[in-house]
Amino acid sequence: xxxxxxxxxxxxxxxxxxxxxxxxxxxxxxxxxxxxxxxxxxxxxxxxxxxxxxxxxxxxxxxxxxxxxxxxxxxxxxxxxxxxxxxxxxxxxxxxxxxxxxxxxxxxxxxxxxxxxxxxxxxxxxxxxxxxxxxxxxxxxxxxxxxxxxxxxxxxxxxxxxxxxxxxxxxxxxxxxxxxxxxxxxxxxxxxxxxxxxxxxxxxxxxxxxxxxxxxxxxxxxxxxxxxxxxxxxxxxxxxxxxxxxxxxxxxxxxxxxxxxxxxxxxxxxxxxxxxxxxxxxxxxxxxxxxxxxxxxxxxxxxxxxxxxxxxxxxxxxxxxxxxxxxxxxxxxxxxxxxxxxxxxxxxxxxxxxxxxxxxxxxxxxxxxxxx
Amino acid sequence: xxxxxxxxxxxxxxxxxxxxxxxxxxxxxxxxxxxxxxxxxxxxxxxxxxxxxxxxxxxxxxxxxxxxxxxxxxxxxxxxxxxxxxxxxxxxxxxxxxxxxxxxxxxxxxxxxxxxxxxxxxxxxxxxxxxxxxxxxxxxxxxxxxxxxxxxxxxxxxxxxxxxxxxxxxxxxxxxxxxxxxxxxxxxxxxxxxxxxxxxxxxxxxxxxxxxxxxxxxxxxxxxxxxxxxxxxxxxxxxxxxxxxxxxxxxxxxxxxxxxxxxxxxxxxxxxxxxxxxxxxxxxxxxxxxxxxxxxxxxxx
Numbered sequence: 001x002x003x004x005x006x007x008x009x010x011x012x013x014x015x016x017x018x019x020x021x022x023x024x025x026x027x028x029x030x031x032x033x034x035x036x037x038x039x040x041x042x043x044x045x046x047x048x049x050x051x052x053x054x055x056x057x058x059x060x061x062x063x064x065x066x067x068x069x070x071x072x073x074x075x076x077x078x079x080x081x082x083x084x085x086x087x088x089x090x091x092x093x094x095x096x097x098x099x100x101x102x103x104x105x106x107x108x109x110x111x112x113x114x115x116x117x118x119x120x121x122x123x124x125x126x127x128x129x130x131x132x133x134x135x136x137x138x139x140x141x142x143x144x145x146x147x148x149x150x151x152x153x154x155x156x157x158x159x160x161x162x163x164x165x166x167x168x169x170x171x172x173x174x175x176x177x178x179x180x181x182x183x184x185x186x187x188x189x190x191x192x193x194x195x196x197x198x199x200x201x202x203x204x205x206x207x208x209x210x211x212x213x214x215x216x217x218x219x220x221x222x223x224x225x226x227x228x229x230x231x232x233x234x235x236x237x238x239x240x241x242x243x244x245x246x247x248x249x250x251x252x253x254x255x256x257x258x259x260x261x262x263x264x265x266x267x268x269x270x271x272x273x274x275x276x277x278x279x280x281x282x283x284x285x286x287x288x289x290x291x292x293x294x295x296x297x298x299x300x301x302x303x304x305x306x307x308x309x310x311x312x313x314x315x316x317x318x319x320x321x322x323x324x325x326x327x328x329x330x331x332x333x334x335x336x337x338x339x340x341x342x343x344x345x346x347x348x349x350x351x352x353x354x355x356x357x358x359x360x361x362x363x364x365x366x367x368x369x370x371x372x
Numbered sequence: 373x374x375x376x377x378x379x380x381x382x383x384x385x386x387x388x389x390x391x392x393x394x395x396x397x398x399x400x401x402x403x404x405x406x407x408x409x410x411x412x413x414x415x416x417x418x419x420x421x422x423x424x425x426x427x428x429x430x431x432x433x434x435x436x437x438x439x440x441x442x443x444x445x446x447x448x449x450x451x452x453x454x455x456x457x458x459x460x461x462x463x464x465x466x467x468x469x470x471x472x473x474x475x476x477x478x479x480x481x482x483x484x485x486x487x488x489x490x491x492x493x494x495x496x497x498x499x500x501x502x503x504x505x506x507x508x509x510x511x512x513x514x515x516x517x518x519x520x521x522x523x524x525x526x527x528x529x530x531x532x533x534x535x536x537x538x539x540x541x542x543x544x545x546x547x548x549x550x551x552x553x554x555x556x557x558x559x560x561x562x563x564x565x566x567x568x569x570x571x572x573x574x575x576x577x578x579x580x581x582x583x584x585x586x587x588x589x590x591x592x593x594x595x596x597x598x599x600x601x602x603x604x605x606x607x608x609x610x611x612x613x614x615x616x617x618x619x620x621x622x623x624x625x626x627x628x629x630x631x632x633x634x635x636x637x638x639x640x641x642x643x644x645x646x647x648x649x650x651x652x653x654x655x656x657x658x659x660x661x662x663x664x665x666x667x668x669x670x671x672x673x
Contacts, residue, residue, distance in 0.1 A: 050569055052565060052568075052569075071568070072565075072568045072569050073568050073569070073570075073571045073572055073573055074571075077569075078569060078570065079565075079566070079569045081562055081565070081566055083560075083562050085560070085562040085563050085565065085566035086566075087563060087566075087567070087580075087581060088563075088585070089584045089585055098567070098570055098572075098580070099570035099571050102570055102571035102572050102576060103571055146570065147569075147570070150570075150571070
């Protein structure tokens with residue numbers, strides 16, 4: 001049985017449906033992320049788990065117990081707020097002791113637990129400071145320490161790193177992963193940042209317009225997106241769509257406008273009339289056109305084009321290759337050639353190619369929901 | 373350039389400074405001087421220089437500290453002012469919290485209702501209480517009807533310490549509501565959510581979060597109520613009985629009726645010093661015991 005079961009939960013605000021029939025099972029000890037653009041319903045869902053908002057339909061069950069009748073202060077769930085929400089009139093120790101005092105912990109046991117929590121979030125020695133004397137990262141740690149000190153069943157984190165600068169955010173991500181491993185508490189993490197979600201999570205639920213598009217492990221989400229939305233939202237993706245010309249022996253051929261027939265490995269019981277191939281830029285091979293035509297081992301899908309733009313990013317370069325018919329493909333090459341900065345210039349004639357199993361076929365309709 | 377900046381500063385701050393010097397500092401110094409002088413035979417002050425020597429003495433101070441009736445009135449005045457502050461706080465806090473939590477579009481209207489009494493004359497509002505509390509008004513008739521039914525003697529509402537306190541609270545209530553509202557309105561809702569999330573019930577959220585954070589507003593409101601309430605004379609004059617004379621009444625009496633200016637000055641100075649000492653002590657105690665950072669620090673955090 002899952003630790004936290006979100007069963008067909010719906011929340012409406014007037015005409016607007018913020019959360020629309022969402023069902024998610026979260027396992028004990030899991031680092032689970034709700035990922036989606038702003039307004040997708042992820043924060044509303046989090047607030048309903050915390051108890052600040054109530055579902056209009058469906059149930060939220062924790063450890064087999066329906067949470068509907070329990071106000072936030074009686075749920076074994078803690079939240080780390082985006083704004084940290086530290087109490088400005090209390091010291092760091094006062095903030096961390098607060099939930100212990102609310103839980104009627106004996107006064108003699110509190111200092112020890114507070115010190116333990118300070119160690120957990122690497123803030124030993126900061127106990128006597130007031131929140132306004134701390135940096136953003138330190139405030140964030142106090143908020144996490146305060147939420148974890150009573151060992152809740154589930155920790156909810158609402159975009160906790162959004163206010164930090166990029167370098168600090170990366171540090172905190174690593175700390176969060178280690179902390180979660182250490183304490184073994186189930187984390188439910190909300191973010192709109194897909195790289196953060198991929199880096200942190202055991203599993204991710206991608207949400208869009210109040211619905212769950214896909215629930216999966218990060219690598220599977222990236223490699224096998226279940227919908228166009230997921231493919232597009234997570235990472236960069238070439239979406240090649242068109243009518244299906246044939247489907248046999250586990251190979252689907254799609255007629256893509258401006259490109260031609262693209263083959264992709266997909267076993268379809270019944271071929272839909274049309275579909276989309278999600279093709280990641282780094283899966284495409286780019287070669288100078290002259291060199292490529294001679295290659296005997298070239299993959300099934302190969303097309304000629306011209307480099308029309310590039311973005312030099314240091315370790316990698318993004319090349320936009322345009323076919324004679326005007327179709328743009330985004331490709332990505334590591335700048336790994338010895339003694340040179342990058343491979344191509346604007347105007348170079350190139351051949352792009354990829355094997356049948358490089359892309360991922362997404363059938364119609366667009367809105368497919370899968371879960372593992 | 374610097375000279376021009378300095379000139380600009382003087383031009384800006386000069387008029388208010390000059391005003392305060394002429395109409396506050398100078399009269400205060402004159403009063404301090406008067407407290408050491410001898411009253412004139414027909415009121416006012418005796419000449420400062422008599423028979424070639426300066427006539428300054430501590431007689432009026434000695435009188436204040438030897439005749440216990442003045443100290444008693446002082447204590448009573450402080451007591452009334454404290455009660456007024458307490459009742460104002462108890463009434464104003466829920467009101468200010470209600471306004472701070474109501475929808476933004478209603479707040480201006482509610483605040484307007486709080487300050488609406490200021491549009492009418494202070495004395496007229498006090499006289500209105502004579503009618504409300506008068507023996508023939510519905511309130512007195514109801515109260516005394518109920519008392520009679522219980523077999524109790526009828527009580528006069530007007531010309532009593534009850535009337536004085538009711539009116540003191542009524543007059544000073546807005547001075548408590550406004551600073552409290554200004555404070556409560558700035559509170560971050562997320563702090564209450566966090567407290568609730570961390571297990572705090574409604575009472576704990578108020579007592580551990582809202583109230584300590586509102587203390588700067590409480591102090592400001594208490595000072596704005598306590599200090600004027602301590603020196604007030606019009607309300608006991610109009611609504612009080614003979615027992616309800618407060619220090620403000622005595623000072624007024626010394627200046628206008630008895631015309632003993634040195635003694636009136638002594639009473640005024642003692643009143644000012646007492647107000648400063650009490651307010652300072654309260655602020656110091658409040659800061660020390662609660663260990664709160666100053667409001668400026670809270671605002672920065």
